[in-house]
Amino acid sequence: MIKRVEVQYRGIFQKTLGKYIGSDIVQIASRMGKVAFSNGRYSDAPERNGIPCKYFAFVSPDLSEEELEAECGSSLDIADVDVSVVVDDTMAKGVEPWGWHGIRPVNEKVGHKSCLLMVTRHDHEHLLKFTAKQPFPYRLATLEGDASLAGLWVFKDDLTRERCLGAVAAVDPAVISIEAVEEYLLDTTQDADRARAARDAYDTTLRRIKVVTPDQGIDWPHEIPVLPKWHEFEEGGVVVQGVKRGFELGPRGQNRNDGFKHGTSKTQRPVVRFDLCIKCTLCWLDCPDECFDPTDDGLYDINYEVCTGCHKCAEVCPVKECIVMVDEMQFEDDKSPWEQHKKDPAGYIQWAEDKKGPTRIRYRHVTGEGFETVEGVTVPAKS
Amino acid sequence: MTTVAQLASVWDRELLLTGCQAVSHAVKLADVDVIAAYPIRPYTEVMDQLSQMIADGELDAEYIIADSEHSQFEIVKHASSVGARAFGGSSGTGWMYGMEALVVTATDRLPPLFLVGNRALDDPGAFGVEHNDAMSIRDMGWLICWASTAQEALEHVLIGYRIAEDKRVRMPMALAMDGGFLTHAQHMVKVPTLEAVKQFLPPYDLGDRVLHPDNPISVAPQVNEDWVIELRRQNWEAARRARKVIKEAYQEFNGIFGSHGSQYDNPYFSEFMTEDAEAVLIGIGAVCMPTRTAVRRLREKGHKVGYVNLRWFRPFPTEELRACLGRVKGVGVIDRDFSHGSPDDGGILMNDVRACLYPLRDRPNVINIMGGLGGRDISIDECINMYERTLEVARGHVPAELVSWTGLRE
Numbered sequence: 001m002i003k004r005v006e007v008q009y010r011g012i013f014q015k016t017l018g019k020y021i022g023s024d025i026v027q028i029a030s031r032m033g034k035v036a037f038s039n040g041r042y043s044d045a046p047e048r049n050g051i052p053c054k055y056f057a058f059v060s061p062d063l064s065e066e067e068l069e070a071e072c073g074s075s076l077d078i079a080d081v082d083v084s085v086v087v088d089d090t091m092a093k094g095v096e097p098w099g100w101h102g103i104r105p106v107n108e109k110v111g112h113k114s115c116l117l118m119v120t121r122h123d124h125e126h127l128l129k130f131t132a133k134q135p136f137p138y139r140l141a142t143l144e145g146d147a148s149l150a151g152l153w154v155f156k157d158d159l160t161r162e163r164c165l166g167a168v169a170a171v172d173p174a175v176i177s178i179e180a181v182e183e184y185l186l187d188t189t190q191d192a193d194r195a196r197a198a199r200d201a202y203d204t205t206l207r208r209i210k211v212v213t214p215d216q217g218i219d220w221p222h223e224i225p226v227l228p229k230w231h232e233f234e235e236g237g238v239v240v241q242g243v244k245r246g247f248e249l250g251p252r253g254q255n256r257n258d259g260f261k262h263g264t265s266k267t268q269r270p271v272v273r274f275d276l277c278i279k280c281t282l283c284w285l286d287c288p289d290e291c292f293d294p295t296d297d298g299l300y301d302i303n304y305e306v307c308t309g310c311h312k313c314a315e316v317c318p319v320k321e322c323i324v325m326v327d328e329m330q331f332e333d334d335k336s337p338w339e340q341h342k343k344d345p346a347g348y349i350q351w352a353e354d355k356k357g358p359t360r361i362r363y364r365h366v367t368g369e370g371f372e373t374v375e376g377v378t379v380p381a382k383s
Numbered sequence: 384m385t386t387v388a389q390l391a392s393v394w395d396r397e398l399l400l401t402g403c404q405a406v407s408h409a410v411k412l413a414d415v416d417v418i419a420a421y422p423i424r425p426y427t428e429v430m431d432q433l434s435q436m437i438a439d440g441e442l443d444a445e446y447i448i449a450d451s452e453h454s455q456f457e458i459v460k461h462a463s464s465v466g467a468r469a470f471g472g473s474s475g476t477g478w479m480y481g482m483e484a485l486v487v488t489a490t491d492r493l494p495p496l497f498l499v500g501n502r503a504l505d506d507p508g509a510f511g512v513e514h515n516d517a518m519s520i521r522d523m524g525w526l527i528c529w530a531s532t533a534q535e536a537l538e539h540v541l542i543g544y545r546i547a548e549d550k551r552v553r554m555p556m557a558l559a560m561d562g563g564f565l566t567h568a569q570h571m572v573k574v575p576t577l578e579a580v581k582q583f584l585p586p587y588d589l590g591d592r593v594l595h596p597d598n599p600i601s602v603a604p605q606v607n608e609d610w611v612i613e614l615r616r617q618n619w620e621a622a623r624r625a626r627k628v629i630k631e632a633y634q635e636f637n638g639i640f641g642s643h644g645s646q647y648d649n650p651y652f653s654e655f656m657t658e659d660a661e662a663v664l665i666g667i668g669a670v671c672m673p674t675r676t677a678v679r680r681l682r683e684k685g686h687k688v689g690y691v692n693l694r695w696f697r698p699f700p701t702e703e704l705r706a707c708l709g710r711v712k713g714v715g716v717i718d719r720d721f722s723h724g725s726p727d728d729g730g731i732l733m734n735d736v737r738a739c740l741y742p743l744r745d746r747p748n749v750i751n752i753m754g755g756l757g758g759r760d761i762s763i764d765e766c767i768n769m770y771e772r773t774l775e776v777a778r779g780h781v782p783a784e785l786v787s788w789t790g791l792r793e
Contacts, residue, residue, distance in 0.1 A: 098605075098607055099604060099605070099606070100606075100609070100610070101609075227609055227610070228613075229613070230612075230613035230614075230616040230617055231617075231620075233613070234591070234592065235492050235553065235592075235617045235621065236490070236491050236492030236493070236553070236592060236602070236603075236617075237490065237491065237602070237603055237604060237606065237610075237614055238592050238600055238601065238602050239600060239601035239602075239604055240591050240592070240600045257601070
C-alpha cells in the first residue's frame with residue numbers, strides 16, 4: 001500500500017515551505033514505523049517566481065524503500081494522489097508549471113475519495129467556482145490561512161507548516177497520525193505552541209471536510225495539450241508555431257506563445273483605473289512578460305492570461321491608485337479590462353474600486369516577512 | 384543545369400598552399416558570410432588568410448574577432464541561425480574552451496563549418512598534433528571528418544558545407560587536420576573555379592527555421608524531460624540520414640571534379656592495397672604517408688598488407704568498414720589520441736573499430752598501436768614494425784599486448 005501526498009506551492013516564494021512539509025511527513029511516518037521518502041518535481045521551470053510547483057511525500061507501511069522509490073520516484077508527475085495540499089488558494093484557478101503543459105486543474109491528480117486540502121480564507125463554494133469537475137466524488141478540505149509567501153533563502157515561520165501537518169493528519173490519518181505529528185514537533189522543537197497549532201488545525205479541518213460530487217465544479221475551459229511525437233515537430237527545438245512570417249506588431253496585434261501563457265503564476269493581478277492613466281508608457285515598457293497591449297486611444301490594456309502578477313507595473317506607475325494589485329481570487333475571468341472601460345467608463349471605475357476594496361496588500365517576498373496591509377484611497381473619476 | 388562537359392575546366396589554377404591556406408581558399412569560394420576568429424596555433428593561419436582576403440576585396444564577409452573561443456563559436460552559431468553561411472575554427476584547448484557553444488550548435492541543428500587544426504591538449508603546453516581535441520565532440524551530434532592532404536582539405540570545405548547544410552542533415556561540421564604536418568606544410572593545390580563550386584554547392588537555406596524579424600520563432604527554449612528524448616531521437620535520425628547525404632555529395636563531387644583529377648572511391652576512407660591483404664593498418668591523418676610507404680616496401684617483399692586512411696569519424700562508416708576489414712585476418716589500429724582507462728586502455732579509434740567489427744562472425748584480430756602523440760613523428764620503420772605485429776596476429780599468434788606504444792623512449 002502506498003499513500004501519496006503532493007504539496008502544491010508557488011515557486012521560490014513557498015519553496016522552503018513545500019519542502020519542509022514533504023520532509024516532515026517523511027520523518028513523522030518513519031517514526032510511525034513506515035517507509036517514506038520525499039522528492040520535488042525537479043523540472044518546475046525551474047522554480048521561477050510564483051510558478052506552480054510540487055513536492056511529494058510517499059508513505060508505505062509494507063514496501064521496502066527501494067520498491068517505494070521504484071514505484072513513485074521515477075516519474076515526472078504522479079497520478080492518484082491521496083492528499084493534495086495546496087498552500088496558496090489562487091492555484092485553484094489552474095496550474096501551468098512549464099511550457100506545453102497546459103493550464104491544468106489544481107485537483108487533476110486527486111483520486112476517488114481522496115482529499116484536496118487548501119489553505120484559504122474562502123469557503124468551499126467559492127473555491128468550486130474555479131476547480132474542475134471530477135467524474136467521481138472526492139473530498140475538499142479547507143484550512144483557514146493566508147498564502148505564506150517568503151523568498152528563496154528565507155522561510156516565513158508563521159506556523160503554516162505545523163498547521164498543514166495537522167490538517168494532513170485530519171484528512172488522511174493513514175499518512176500520518178496527529179499524535180505522531182504532535183510528538184514529532186515537541187521532540188524536534190521543544191515548543192508546545194507548535195504542537196498545539198497542529199492540533200488546532202487538525203480539529204478545525206475535521207469540521208471543514210466536504211464531499212465534492214461529480215456535478216460540482218466547472219467544466220474545465222483550458223485545453224490539455226497532447227505532446228507531439230518525435231517526428232511531428234520542428235527539429236532543433238525550434239518553436240515555429242503560431243506566428244506567420246511578416247507579422248505586424250500591435251496595437252492589439254501582439255503575438256504570444258500559446259504553448260506557455262504563464263498566467264497561473266500570479267497571486268494578485270493589477271487593476272487599472274484607465275481614467276487616471278497619463279499614458280507615460282512605463283507599465284508597457286517595464287512589464288517583463290509583455291502583457292500590456294497598446295490600444296487605439298493610447299492606453300495599455302492588460303492580457304491577464306500572460307500576466308504573472310509580478311507587481312512591476314504597479315511599482316513603476318507614477319500615478320497614485322492607477323495600478324493596484326488585487327487578490328486574484330476576486331476575479332472569475334480574464335476579460336479585457338480596457339474593453340469594459342470603453343463600454344461603461346463609470347461602471348468600470350465602480351467595479352475596479354469594489355475589487356480593490358478598502359485596503360492595499362503589499363507582499364515583501366524577499367524578506368520573508370509576509371505581506372503588509374495599508375489603507376487605500378478612492379480617487380474620484382477624472383473626466 | 385550545366386554539365387561537366389560544358390565547363391571549360393573545373394580548375395582555376397594551381398597554387399603552393401599550406402593546409403590552412405587551402406581551407407581559406409575554399410572558404411572564399413564557398414562565399415562564406417560570417418567568419419569569427421580567435422587565435423591559437425596551429426589553425427590560426429586560416430584566419431590570417433581570410434582577413435587578408437577581405438582586406439584585399441577578394442571576399443565579402445563579416446569578420447568578427449571574438450574575446451575567446453566560447454564567444455567565437457557562439458557568434459558562428461548565431462550567424463548560422465540567421466541564415467548566414469558561417470565559418471570558425473580552433474585547436475587543442477581553445478577548442479575545448481568553447482565546448483558549451485559546440486554542444487549547443489549541434490543540438491540547435493545548425494550547420495556551420497569549423498576547422499580543427501589538431502593540437503595536443505595542454506598541460507604541458509604543446510603545439511603538436513593529437514586528435515583528442517576534435518574527437519571530444521564525437522558524441523555530440525557533429526559531422527567530423529579528417530583531411531590528410533591540403534587538396535582534400537580544400538575540397539572538404541565544399542563537401543562539408545554541402546552535407547552539413549542539407550535539410551535532411553543540418554548538423555555542424557568539424558573539418559580536422561593534423562596540426563603542423565598538414566596545417567603548416569606547403570603543397571601544390573588545385574583551386575577550382577567559382578562556377579564549378581557554385582554547381583556543386585547550393586546556397587545555404589535554413590527554410591522556416593531561419594531566425595529573422597520577419598520570421599519570429601523561438602530557438603532553444605527551455606524544455607523538460609517531456610521533450611528531450613524526442614529531440615535526441617531527431618538528432619539521431621539526422622545523423623543516420625547524413626550517411627545517405629554524404630554518399631550523394633561525393634557522387635556529385637566525383638561527377639563534377641572526378642574526371643578532372645579529384646576522385647573519391649569511397650567517401651569515408653581510402654583504401655591502399657587492401658584487396659588481397661592479410662593484415663591492414665587503419666589510421667587517421669598524416670600518418671597515411673609513412674604507412675603507405677611501408678606497405679609498398681613490404682609488398683615488394685611479398686607481404687600482403689594494406690592501409691585504410693579513415694576520413695570520416697562521425698558518422699562512423701560502420702557497414703563500409705565491416706565490408707573492408709571483415710575480409711582480413713589482422714587489423715592494427717593506429718591512435719594519435721588517448722582514452723585513459725578505456726577498454727583495454729586503448730585509443731578511441733581502436734575501441735570504435737573493434738566495436739564496429741564485433742558483430743562479424745569471422746572478425747579479424749585487432750591490435751592497437753598508440754603513437755605520434757604530441758606531434759612526434761611516426762617513421763616508416765615504425766610502420767613496418769606495426770605491420771609485422773599485425774601480420775602475426777593475422778596468422779593467429781596471440782599478441783603479448785593488445786595495446787602497444789610506438790616511438791616511446793624506453
